[in-house]
Amino acid sequence: MMKRLFPLFLLLISISVFAQKKALDHSDYALWNTIKDATLAPDGAHVLYSLEKGEKDNFLKVKNSQGNTIFEHERSSKGMFTYDSNYVLFTIKAWKDSVIAMKSRKVKKKDLPKDSLGILNLKTNSVTKIGNVKSYKLPEEWSGYVAYQLEEITKKKEKDDDGEEEKDSVPEKKDKKKKPKKVGKKTGYHVVLRNLETQKEDTLKFVTHFTFAKKGKWFAYTSTGIDKEADAGAYVIHLENGEKTNIHSAKKAKYNQLQFSESGKQLGFVVDTDTTKIQVRPNALYLWTEGKAMAEKLVDSESAPKGYLVSSDGEVSFSKDESKLFFGLRKPPIVKDTTLTDEEIVNVEVWTYDEPQLYTVQELQLKNDTIRSYQTAVHLKDKKLVPLAMAEYPNSELGDEGNATYALVGTTKPYELESQWKGYRENDYVVINTVTGETKMEVKKSPRMKLSPKAKYTFGYNAIDSTWFTYDIDSKAYTALTKGKVFYDELNDSPKFPSPYGLAGFTENDASIILYDRYDLWEFDPKSGSGNRLTKGRETKTRYRYVQLDEEERFLNPKGKWLLSTFNEETKNSGYASYTPKSKKLVSLISGPFRYANVKKAKLSDRLLFTKESFQVFPDLHTSDMGFKKTTLLSNANPQQKDYNWGTIELVDFTSLDGKALKGLLVKPENFDPKKKYPMLVNFYERSTDNLFRHRAPRAERSSINYSFYTSRGYVIFNPDVEYRVGYPGESAYNCVIPGITSLIEKGFVDTNNIGVQGHSWGGYQIAYLVTKTDIFKAAESGAPVPNMISAYGGIRWWSGLSRQFQYEHTQSRIGGTPWEYPARYIENSPIFNIDKINTPLLIMHNDADGHVPWYQGIEFFVSLRRLGKPSWFLNYNGEPHWPLKLQNRKDFNIRMAQFFDYYLKGAPKPVWMQRGVPAMEKGVNQGLELIGAEE
Numbered sequence: 001m002m003k004r005l006f007p008l009f010l011l012l013i014s015i016s017v018f019a020q021k022k023a024l025d026h027s028d029y030a031l032w033n034t035i036k037d038a039t040l041a042p043d044g045a046h047v048l049y050s051l052e053k054g055e056k057d058n059f060l061k062v063k064n065s066q067g068n069t070i071f072e073h074e075r076s077s078k079g080m081f082t083y084d085s086n087y088v089l090f091t092i093k094a095w096k097d098s099v100i101a102m103k104s105r106k107v108k109k110k111d112l113p114k115d116s117l118g119i120l121n122l123k124t125n126s127v128t129k130i131g132n133v134k135s136y137k138l139p140e141e142w143s144g145y146v147a148y149q150l151e152e153i154t155k156k157k158e159k160d161d162d163g164e165e166e167k168d169s170v171p172e173k174k175d176k177k178k179k180p181k182k183v184g185k186k187t188g189y190h191v192v193l194r195n196l197e198t199q200k201e202d203t204l205k206f207v208t209h210f211t212f213a214k215k216g217k218w219f220a221y222t223s224t225g226i227d228k229e230a231d232a233g234a235y236v237i238h239l240e241n242g243e244k245t246n247i248h249s250a251k252k253a254k255y256n257q258l259q260f261s262e263s264g265k266q267l268g269f270v271v272d273t274d275t276t277k278i279q280v281r282p283n284a285l286y287l288w289t290e291g292k293a294m295a296e297k298l299v300d301s302e303s304a305p306k307g308y309l310v311s312s313d314g315e316v317s318f319s320k321d322e323s324k325l326f327f328g329l330r331k332p333p334i335v336k337d338t339t340l341t342d343e344e345i346v347n348v349e350v351w352t353y354d355e356p357q358l359y360t361v362q363e364l365q366l367k368n369d370t371i372r373s374y375q376t377a378v379h380l381k382d383k384k385l386v387p388l389a390m391a392e393y394p395n396s397e398l399g400d401e402g403n404a405t406y407a408l409v410g411t412t413k414p415y416e417l418e419s420q421w422k423g424y425r426e427n428d429y430v431v432i433n434t435v436t437g438e439t440k441m442e443v444k445k446s447p448r449m450k451l452s453p454k455a456k457y458t459f460g461y462n463a464i465d466s467t468w469f470t471y472d473i474d475s476k477a478y479t480a481l482t483k484g485k486v487f488y489d490e491l492n493d494s495p496k497f498p499s500p501y502g503l504a505g506f507t508e509n510d511a512s513i514i515l516y517d518r519y520d521l522w523e524f525d526p527k528s529g530s531g532n533r534l535t536k537g538r539e540t541k542t543r544y545r546y547v548q549l550d551e552e553e554r555f556l557n558p559k560g561k562w563l564l565s566t567f568n569e570e571t572k573n574s575g576y577a578s579y580t581p582k583s584k585k586l587v588s589l590i591s592g593p594f595r596y597a598n599v600k601k602a603k604l605s606d607r608l609l610f611t612k613e614s615f616q617v618f619p620d621l622h623t624s625d626m627g628f629k630k631t632t633l634l635s636n637a638n639p640q641q642k643d644y645n646w647g648t649i650e651l652v653d654f655t656s657l658d659g660k661a662l663k664g665l666l667v668k669p670e671n672f673d674p675k676k677k678y679p680m681l682v683n684f685y686e687r688s689t690d691n692l693f694r695h696r697a698p699r700a701e702r703s704s705i706n707y708s709f710y711t712s713r714g715y716v717i718f719n720p721d722v723e724y725r726v727g728y729p730g731e732s733a734y735n736c737v738i739p740g741i742t743s744l745i746e747k748g749f750v751d752t753n754n755i756g757v758q759g760h761s762w763g764g765y766q767i768a769y770l771v772t773k774t775d776i777f778k779a780a781e782s783g784a785p786v787p788n789m790i791s792a793y794g795g796i797r798w799w800s801g802l803s804r805q806f807q808y809e810h811t812q813s814r815i816g817g818t819p820w821e822y823p824a825r826y827i828e829n830s831p832i833f834n835i836d837k838i839n840t841p842l843l844i845m846h847n848d849a850d851g852h853v854p855w856y857q858g859i860e861f862f863v864s865l866r867r868l869g870k871p872s873w874f875l876n877y878n879g880e881p882h883w884p885l886k887l888q889n890r891k892d893f894n895i896r897m898a899q900f901f902d903y904y905l906k907g908a909p910k911p912v913w914m915q916r917g918v919p920a921m922e923k924g925v926n927q928g929l930e931l932i933g934a935e936e
Helices: 001-020 026-031 096-104 361-365 366-370 413-422 639-643 709-713 730-744 762-770 790-791 805-810 821-828 831-837 856-868 887-907 913-914
Strands: 034-038 046-053 057-063 070-075 075-080 087-092 118-119 126-130 131-137 145-150 191-193 201-212 216-221 232-238 243-252 256-259 265-270 284-289 294-301 324-330 374-379 384-387 395-398 406-411 425-431 439-444 449-451 457-462 465-472 478-479 501-508 514-518 522-526 529-533 542-546 562-568 574-580 585-592 597-599 607-612 620-624 648-655 661-668 678-683 714-718 749-761 779-783 841-843 872-875
Touching: 026 887, 034 620, 046 075, 046 087, 046 620, 057 075, 070 087, 075 096, 075 597, 087 131, 118 131, 126 395, 131 201, 145 201, 145 284, 191 639, 201 678, 216 256, 232 265, 232 284, 243 284, 265 324, 265 821, 284 324, 324 831, 361 366, 361 562, 374 395, 384 522, 384 678, 395 449, 406 449, 439 457, 439 887, 457 749, 465 514, 501 542, 522 678, 529 597, 529 678, 562 585, 562 597, 562 607, 661 709, 678 730, 709 714, 709 887, 714 730, 730 749, 749 762, 779 887, 790 805, 790 821, 790 856, 831 856, 841 856, 841 887, 856 872, 872 887, 887 913
Parallel strands: 574 597, 678 714, 678 749, 749 779, 779 841, 841 872
Antiparallel strands: 034 046, 046 057, 057 070, 075 087, 087 118, 118 126, 131 145, 145 191, 191 201, 201 216, 216 232, 232 243, 256 265, 265 284, 284 294, 324 374, 374 384, 395 406, 406 425, 425 439, 449 457, 457 465, 465 478, 501 514, 514 522, 522 529, 542 562, 562 574, 574 585, 597 607, 607 620, 648 661, 661 714
16 A cells, blocks of 8 residues: 555655745846856866846856866956966956945945956966956966056055055055056056966056967066156067067157067067157058067058058057068148137038938948058068058958968948848959069959868858859859859748858868858869768758867868757657768767857867757756767856746647748747636747757846746737748738637637737837737837838938848848839838737837837837827837836836736736826836835
């Protein structure tokens, strides 16, 4: 008898435990952690990451490759390993709530807690903390030193963030007659150079720029000088012997673009020694070489090409072989008449119909255009100056890390005007000989091109004929690689030329180029155009893509093993495989019903770091060898998830009204009972089913419903894929979404009287259209919608300054032409012309700083609904862009949207803001979130 009762007893216990699971609430967002800045030590023996809790404080963790915690520190982030893997450096901040409390007490910004620098010695497991640190830098490929920048000097000794007393890095002067010089943008800041082994420090005063060499043990910095009498200067320090050399000095000099060659044996920088306040700064380019006491001037305003000046904004860099120094030349600036008063200055915008760029684009690019520079080479052996880019061809690309004989320069200017409606720009290109400056090859009206790694070819993809191509620079021969082959988007349903699937890159010495079709990797000879398939993904609908594990990799090694990501279009399973080019062998390493992502390799070992996630599984960190034979779970970021009613996700099949076989995502509560009726929320954009195994942690979303939150609270969620017919985007959405909904209704678990719909931007438009055609939805939230395609066609995307015309003629809005070509299409697809048919209560969010969709579209929608007396509410988060970004605004939006749907779909009490609004006098004070009639 006891044997029979024991299983029943366990069942009752399990049911009891399950019944105790909680439903997610908005306050639970604060419990969830996000993994930030996950990093492998170069030797692969340790991993560090930060857990950001509730979008507030960070908690640093350091673990070994077995997953054991070695070190952890609260309110810490921005961790980095030294190149020898012996140290971890990280930033320590004050508790965010304590800073907010201080701000509420009106504590001045200068008196708020400053950051500290933490240094963990992994050999001794000891920690050093240094207060008042603003930022820090480490050498890239060697170890032993850190340079950290101090905050402004304080007169009194203060306690650091940990309550420990810290000494001022710069002693306070006792001479009361002479006050210490204030540190700021004009005078620089103090930098401390610290030897990590000996802990010896050297304080460098009033620094404006500082940098380590990548490989050689050199450090350089520039200073404004300690006082009015001292010269500003540039310095190099040899960190093996501690020798410091002042390589340039001048009164009131300003330094920019401080950059070592890779070895550290050469240093380039730009200096302005002018002491007047004229608007045209006479910058000069300088070069210091190891063994020389002083830097030498290479180029100034006298020796620069006629009509050009040395730029303080153009990047200084060296070729890999250190034979060339690259810098920027600029055109002289437009000099303003400073004698004019405000009463005399005319501020008028003159927009011209045939100028290349729309005035709104010019305004946004004004700063960049003002400081625009043109890349130029100096051959260091003979100091020969070779301009590469120029005003006519401002864009430049170097080959072979600057070593190549050729550079590619180009311009889009002749095609800027037509890009307003075409949505893409063509290019004119010239190949320049970096030794002689002569033109090698010229190509007009070309698709975008790039240089192959060794600069033997230029290559690109021509969308008009859907063909990858190359130009052999030496012979100038054009070769079509994929003519007549399908290397373009097979699912393209927009009125534009289909995009390519991309490329993995070139193999060594530009021997071949590796391109992608929908599923596979293909190898092509860039000279002859012959090609062959390397993988066999099309047969199983498995997509293979190359994974670049080395950030500095310039080509694919034909003698090694390639790591490939895998994704199956049918099952949505993902994983990794290895491919050996020499033997043509493809081996699956790991695969399953998960999303594998974010794979990284240790710099100096074969240890990998990656994430693995699904709807139920948080993307925690895992480590493994290159073969994925033994994987180790390193993090457990959100163990509290097990205490909540979560949810499950699955693929469902249905058929559109056009007869197309489609898929959708169906999300159910964890305790789903098919015999019950559930309120359902429909949320969609275009195609989403590839995200089947994406994890959705509870958070205050910026523009969408949070799937975990709503399923935990008893909602079913449906996300159908949508396929479009050019010219009829609204009808296409109807033909896909509505039959998807009815297919689920037929299954019997959907409460047909309580179906809601939510979407943003393009999704918001589609919802605005749908509610003019159907009453199936009891409530709808439409974010940043476009109700009027005619007025929207003439609008501006304010973040870029671009006209919205191309969007309707060629891209997402899918009309396929202008309003004067297809007036009926614009009217038919604009909800505003059928707004009187809407019977669905609407919540609209559209913010007044929206840079994507002009917010007057949301206003146009709302005031028309208001005119008709249709139940509707409008949310505008002041100063926010296309979606609310500030945490408090995102929380508010999520609360209001949940209250809106709970009221209409679950019969919950009505919130005050829906009953009477929030009057302007109460904005920011009484939010109206209280529920009418709810129990206290």
